[in-house]
Amino acid sequence: MRSILRVAWRQLSYHKMKLAVAAAGVVVAVMLMLVQLGIRQGAIDNSVAVARRITADLVVVSPRTKTIFQSSAFPRRLLFRIPGHPAIDRVQAAYMSQAKFRSPWDHQEFPISVYGVDPRDPMMDLPGLLAHANELELADRTLFDRRSRKTYGPVAKHVEEVGPLMAEINYRKVKIVATVNVGISISTDGNLYMSPANFHRLFPARDPGNADLGLIRLKPGLDPELVRKELEPYVGNEARIVTRQRLVADEEAYLRDTAPLDFIFGMGAAVGFFIGFVVVYQILYTEVTNHLPQFATLKAMGFSDRYLLGVVLSQSFMLAFLGFFPGFVFALGIYKISTKAIQMEFDMTLERAVAVFLLTVFMCGLSGIIAIRKAWTADPADVF
Amino acid sequence: MQTSIQSGDSNSVVRAKDIQFAFGEGELRKQILFDVSFQIEAGEIVLLTGPSGSGKTTLLTLIGALRQIREGELSVLSRSLHQATATELMLVRRQIGFIFQQHNLLPFLTARANVELMFDLHPEIPKAEVRRRASDLLESVGLGDRLDYHPDRLSGGQKQRVAVARALAAEPKLLLADEPTAALDSQSGRDVVELLRNLARTRGCPILMVTHDSRVLDVADRILHMEDGRIQSGV
Incomplete structure (x- = not known):
């Protein structure tokens, strides 16, 4: 058996x-699988990024809210009951809505997500926000997410290189004082972060007595799930209290429910698998038939x-190896290009690389058998 | 009919008694071999001749443990092939050297690698020994200067000589050849057969060779002539 590999x-x-054709088939398959699965994960990750950035231990939402991107409001007065519980460190309301952003360059309007959070203690991980807390307290000031899509014009570039930019948001002149680095998703193209007071200035028709999110921070060392249960009677059926982890899980579940991400990208990955399978099978089959x-x-001799199986399976695995590594490198390149092109983050994870490698080995082995x-x-x- | 092998020298390499063989079942049944009995002794060179369709090749595949024998007694290298399992047949084949009409060398391996491949069936032989023996064998078939040639760069006669070296590689106890000269011109055919004879003689390895080629009949110790599935004469 010693000569099988040779x-x-x-x-x-x-x-x-x-050999080149067979390896190229595997390269294409690996690339397709990695890219499709990567974009799928990227779309999910980016869409729950806002939920993931919340640092509050518990979150209050309306019972009608399915996703925080399209939240229903709940009466803000409910939040005033909560500090009565001894476990509570701080409670505050947060607001989010869609506004019209008029590009200062081509004067066209584009929808943009607006978040109203306390600039001194946002209970959200917004890098760079605190540095501008004082300025954001002033009227009609906002931060702009530098990872917003290019449709808004070179806003971030202008703010960072030239200085504050005046823009028209919901027919109001607002000063963009700085940028933050947060990220967008398949459901939003851009983000603005401002104080609740400025938020209400942009949405005069909104009832200031209604909040979209209630952010609760507990005193250190307490179990959020236990406190959550004790807080439930405080809000009754007018609002729902969830843990931070639960909010993220719900967002992800909602997204996978409503956007057919698993199907579309799963299909793309399956096509990649199939292409690789057919090419490898075709090459190995003609090799076997010709010989x-x-x-x-x-x-006869x-x-x-088992020896013959060993030879053909070795060839399968050699093709898997030969195809995987170039395919992996190409996929990394495509991740980079996509990240640039659609301003969403795509990262290679070890699990995905290992999973696709195993799929590749399986694909080639199956062809060989x-x-x-x-x-x-x-x-x-x-x-x- | 089952009869035990009672007669004959116990050193016989091949003992066949009353072999019947048929292809197909029922109405399509076509009997190829009728009551074939013969023996091959150690060191003998036996030619098997006869018109095509007379059953020579079928007999060769039975002796070569390539087909299951159902009727009659056949013992090759002291093992009865009657009702042997596929694995048992495979183990018998490992002691037999085969030479075919076509050389059937693996085109992607050099002459040396084609010969060395056979030692895979004998993992007990160390690697250095394998290399030495393969080049000795190729030397002895006159291809010492073609060790690293791929088959497509060798002539028909040279390829068949590599096949001879390959067949002899694992020191077989029996050599079966099926028209080894058929694809060769007369001179290379003659060379290959003489080579076979000399190598078999020095190793004491018996040969059973199917051939149509009247030019090589003189190398034989004995000629069996087959006609219509029966052995007509043993000279």
Whole structure:
């Protein structure tokens, strides 16, 4: 059995062109699988990014709210009951809505997400916000998410290089004082962060007595789930209290429910798998068929079916290796390009790389097993 | 009909008694071999001749443990092939050297690698020994200067000589050849057969060779002539 690998490699590499085609098939398959699964994960991750940035231990939402991007409001007065519980450190309301952002460059209007949070203690992880807390307290001041789409114009560039920019938001002149680095998703193109007071200035029709989110911070060392249960009677059925982790899970579940991400990108990955399978199978099958007399001769001379299987499976795994690494590098490149092109983050994770590698090995192995069946049925007596 | 092998030298390499063989079942049944009995002794070179369709190749595949024998007694290298399992047949085949009409060398391996491949069936032989023996064998078939040539760079006669070296690689106890000269011109055919004879003689390895080629009949110790599935004569 010692020569299996050598024989396998000699056969595979004898026709360089065939080897290149087979490896290219695997490269395409690996690339497609990695990119499709990566974009799927990227879309999910980016969409729950806002929920993930919340640092409050518990969150109050309206019972009608399915996703915080389209939240229903609940009466803000409910939040005033909560500090009565001894476990509570701080409670505050947060607001979010969609506004119209008029580009200072081409004067066209684009929807943008607006968040009203306490600039001194936002209970959200908004890097760079605190540095501008004082300024944000002034009327009609806002921060702009530098990862917003390009549709708004070179806002971030202007703010960072030239200085504050006046823009028209919901028919109001607002001063963009600085940028934050947060991120957008498939449901929002851009973000503005401002104080609740400025938020209400942009939405005069909104009832200031209604809040979209209630953010609760507990005193250190308490179990949020226990406190959550004790707080439930405080708000009754007018609002729902969830833990931070639960909010993220709910957002993800909602997204996968409403946007057919798993199906679309799963399908794309499946197509990649299928392409790789067909190419590898085709190459291995013609190799087996072209060498059927020689394989039958080996069988006649006392080589076992297991030996032949060993040769073809070794070739499968060699193709898997040869195809995976270039495919992996290409996928990394595509992640980079996509990140630039649609301003969403796509990261390679170890789990995805390992999963796709295993899929590739499985894909090639399956092709090999199906291709070898022909040689198994070859009757060594037919060689004569 | 089952009869035990009672007669004959116990050193016989091949003992066949009353072999019947048929392809197909029922109405399509076509009997190929009728009451074939013969023996091959150690060191003998036996030619098997006869018109096509007379059953020579079928007989060769039975002796070569490539087909299951159902009727009659056949013992090869002291093992009865009657009702042997596929694995048992495979183990018998490992002690037999085969030479085919086509050389059937693996095109992607060099002459040396094709010969060395056979030692995979004998993992007990150390690697250095394998290399030495493979080059010795190729040397002895006159291809010492073609060790690292791929088959597509060798002539028909040279390829068949590599096949001879390959067949002899694992020191077989029996050599079966099916028209080894059929694809060769007369001179290379003659060379291959003489080579076979000399190598078999020095190793004491018996040969059973199917051939149509009247030019090589003189190498034989004995000629069996088959006609219509029966052995007509043993000279």
